[in-house]
Every structure is written in C-alpha cells, then in structure tokens.
Amino acid sequence: MKLTTREKSALIMEGIVTVVLLLLLNLSVIVLLNEMIQTNPGLQDGIFIIKRSVFIGPAHYQLWSWENIFIVLLAIFDAGVVYWRLIRRYRQMQLRHIIDELHYIANGHFDHRIPFTLKGDTQRVITSVNSLVDSVIASMDEERRIEKSKDELITNVSHDLRTPLTSIIGYLGLVEDKQYHSQDELLKYTNTAYNKAKQMKSLVDDLFVYTKMRNTDTPLSIATLDVGQMLEQLAASFELEASQKGMDVNIDVPDQPMKIEADGEKLGRVFNNLITNALKYGKDGKHIYLRAHQENDDEVVVSVENDGAKIPKASLDQVFERFYRVEGSRSKATGGTGLGLAIAQSIITRHGGYIYVTSDDQITRFIIHLPIKNGTQLKDDHREALPNAKN
Structure with a gap:
C-alpha cells in the first residue's frame, strides 16, 4: 500500500x-x-x-x-x-x-x-472483504439470472397458452354466432376447441410438475424399485404405439435385479418422456433401445436410445432448456409442451444424479446416471465421458 x-x-x-x-x-x-x-x-x-x-x-x-x-x-x-x-x-x-x-x-x-497486500490480520480483513464482494456480486448475478429466467418462463408460457386459447375463443365464437352450416362442421369446431383445451391443460400440468420438481422442499416418495423391471413394463406399454410408427422397442438389462432407492412415479415420468420423444422426433428410425447396467457400487446407468435423425451438435447443450425445440419452431406440429426434457433433468437432479445426451449419424442416446442409495450425490463427469459416449 x-x-x-x-x-x-x-x-x-x-x-x-x-x-x-x-x-x-x-x-x-x-x-x-x-x-x-x-x-x-x-x-x-x-x-x-x-x-x-x-x-x-x-x-x-x-x-x-x-x-x-x-x-x-x-x-x-x-x-x-x-x-x-x-x-x-x-x-x-x-x-x-x-x-x-x-x-x-x-x-x-x-x-x-x-x-x-498487507500483513497479518489486516490482510485477512482485505481478503474477507474481497471474498464478500465476490459473493455479493455472484448473488446479484444469480438473482438477475433468476429474474430473467422468470421473465422468459412467463413469456414462453404466455405464448404457448395464447395460441391454443385464441383458437378456442375463435372456434367457440363461431359456434356462439351459429356460423356453421352443418352438424359435422359444428362437431369439427367443438372438437378443435376441445383438443386445444387439452393442449393447454397439458402445458399447465407440465409446468406444475416442472416448478414442483425445481422446488427442493418438495419431498420425494422414496421406495426400493427394480430399474430393469420398470424398463420392461415401459417397453410393453409403448409396444403398440411404436409398432404403429414402424418402430420396435428393445430391452437390454441384466438378468439379476438392479434395485435403487428412488421415487418410482417420478422416474417413470422421466423414462416416459424420453421414450415419447424418441417416437416423436426419431424420424426415419426403426428402433428404440432401453439399456441399463450397474456402473459400480454407487450408481446405475440407464440409456434411452433411438436410431432416428441425429440432434444437431449446436442443440445438444440446449435440449434440456425449457420450451427449447430442436426443429427451431414454436409450432405444435409435433405436439408437446417443450418442458418434457426440462422436467426429466429436474427429476434426475433431485435424485442426486445427472442426465446428458449424445447424438451422431447412427444413434442418439439420452444417458442417465442414478445413485443406488437415496441421498447420494453423484459427480457429473459426463463432459469428460462425452467423446467416448459418441462412439
């Protein structure tokens, strides 16, 4: 000084x-x-x-x-x-x-x-002050980020609610004004309004689940469950839908049980969302693979894979963002709310695990690492494993 x-x-x-x-x-x-x-x-x-x-x-x-x-x-x-x-x-x-x-x-x-830089206790005061300022600035940045995130969430929800709501009001207005020429046309208007209302309900439900899982105070219903058995049940439930799209669901799990402590309902929603996405966006694909194995004494690895169109490299780090769509459109041509993967990530994070995606010309993999014991927090090292996972 x-x-x-x-x-x-x-x-x-x-x-x-x-x-x-x-x-x-x-x-x-x-x-x-x-x-x-x-x-x-x-x-x-x-x-x-x-x-x-x-x-x-x-x-x-x-x-x-x-x-x-x-x-x-x-x-x-x-x-x-x-x-x-x-x-x-x-x-x-x-x-x-x-x-x-x-x-x-x-x-x-x-x-x-x-x-x-000084000596003795005075330097400790300076170091503490600088650290305190860093902490305050980080908190302010985090608060601004959260505020921006809230604004984006409100904007996206408003957009996704306004679109079907406009259609509902429009079609019901036609019915109210009796601007239809036949009973079939009336049924067409009411059916369209009904489908749009269901779409709005789906968005609200997904938004509720997303915000609920983001809230760390929300308790999980922890129980011991067999991951392999859960995947087999899911494969059976999607068999008919997959066959209608010209796809088949394949299971690759060990013969011995793989039991973990988790919320079965929440994990079922994760796998359901991933399989639904594979059916919906795996264009030109013929196969969906559900694989699981025990990595070590602490974790189980589950992957949901499909051999459809690959996800562009620029989109890999954004697919878990709210309302993000790889096709770059906010239309509902493919259905869905854009919250499925964000919900999946929140649920896996609440369980102490992590999820990531890899994609190339041959196959797209959504890979989930889950702790065997409830309360264990796994280290997210997927960025180091990412190059190997693509091969």
Whole structure:
C-alpha cells in the first residue's frame, strides 16, 4: 500500500512529536532522580555499594556510571514507544485506505477489488472483504439470472397458452354466432376447441410438475424399485404405439435385479418422456433401445436410445432448456409442451444424479446416471465421458 505525501508528512510529524515529548519526559525523570539521590545520603551509599559489588563480562567491568545505564534503558524504552506510535498511526492509515476502497466499491464500482497486500490480520480483513464482494456480486448475478429466467418462463408460457386459447375463443365464437352450416362442421369446431383445451391443460400440468420438481422442499416418495423391471413394463406399454410408427422397442438389462432407492412415479415420468420423444422426433428410425447396467457400487446407468435423425451438435447443450425445440419452431406440429426434457433433468437432479445426451449419424442416446442409495450425490463427469459416449 502506497502512502500519500500528506500521510507520509503526518507520519514523520508523529515521530518527531513523539521523540520531543519523550526527550522532555526523560529529562524530567533524570532531573528528579538526581535530585532524590543528592538529597538522600543513604541512597547514595546504597548505590555506591551496588556499583562496587556488580561486575559485567569476563573483564569484570564495574557499574561506576549508573546514569549511563539508566539513559540506555530510557533510550530502548523510547525507541519502543516511537515504534508503537508509528505502527499504530500507520495501521490507522491502512484502515482509512480500506474504508475508502469500500466506499468506492459501494458507489457502484462492483468490478473493483481492494488491490494492495498487507500483513497479518489486516490482510485477512482485505481478503474477507474481497471474498464478500465476490459473493455479493455472484448473488446479484444469480438473482438477475433468476429474474430473467422468470421473465422468459412467463413469456414462453404466455405464448404457448395464447395460441391454443385464441383458437378456442375463435372456434367457440363461431359456434356462439351459429356460423356453421352443418352438424359435422359444428362437431369439427367443438372438437378443435376441445383438443386445444387439452393442449393447454397439458402445458399447465407440465409446468406444475416442472416448478414442483425445481422446488427442493418438495419431498420425494422414496421406495426400493427394480430399474430393469420398470424398463420392461415401459417397453410393453409403448409396444403398440411404436409398432404403429414402424418402430420396435428393445430391452437390454441384466438378468439379476438392479434395485435403487428412488421415487418410482417420478422416474417413470422421466423414462416416459424420453421414450415419447424418441417416437416423436426419431424420424426415419426403426428402433428404440432401453439399456441399463450397474456402473459400480454407487450408481446405475440407464440409456434411452433411438436410431432416428441425429440432434444437431449446436442443440445438444440446449435440449434440456425449457420450451427449447430442436426443429427451431414454436409450432405444435409435433405436439408437446417443450418442458418434457426440462422436467426429466429436474427429476434426475433431485435424485442426486445427472442426465446428458449424445447424438451422431447412427444413434442418439439420452444417458442417465442414478445413485443406488437415496441421498447420494453423484459427480457429473459426463463432459469428460462425452467423446467416448459418441462412439
């Protein structure tokens, strides 16, 4: 920390004033002691005896001049007092500089940090202040991000609700005004309004699940379940729909049970969303693969795969965002609310696991890592595993 010219002058003046005051004090003490000794013959005799009996060093020097010894002791004391006063004043200046830096940061310069390095407790104060500012800035950024996320969520929900709602109002308005020419046309209008209403309900339901799973206070209904058995049941439930689309669902799980502690209903929703997406977006694909294996004593890995059209590389990191669609359109040509993968990620995260996707010309894989024991948090190392997962 660099002192200003004014501070240096103040420090020098502090030293000079302290030295002058100490010299005056020393002179007063010496005069008083001399006066006391001169007026007390007994004290003079005692001092003389001490001088004759005390020797210093191997040469046996005697203390014939007690004044010199006393002056040396006073000088050592004075030096200590001067040092203490200067250090004390210097630390006050350091504190003033720290306060000035804090005022500068508080005035809106949030990218600024206290730049100087000191010693001892003062440096710990500086480090703590800088860390506190970093923490506050991070909290402010996170708050802005959450606020922006809320605004985006409201915008997206408003858009996705307004579109079917406009259709409902339009078709029901035609019915209200009797602007139809036949019973079939009336049924067509009401059926369209009904389907749009179901679409709105689906969005609201998915939004409710998404916000509920994002809330960490929402409890999970934890039970012991067999992952392989769950996948087999899901494959059977989607068999008819897959065959209608010219696809088949294949299971690859070990013969022995793979039991984990999890919320079966929530995990079922995850796998249901992934299989539905594979049927919906796996264009030109013929197969859906449900695979599971136990990675180690702590985790189970489940993958939902399809051999349809690959996901563009630029979209891989965004597919789990709310309302994101790979096809780059907000139309409902493919149906759905755009929340399925966001819900899946929230549910897996609540279980202490993680999910990611890989995709190439041969196959697209949604890979889920789940802890075997409830309460275990798995380390998300999929970015290191991503190149291998693509092969």
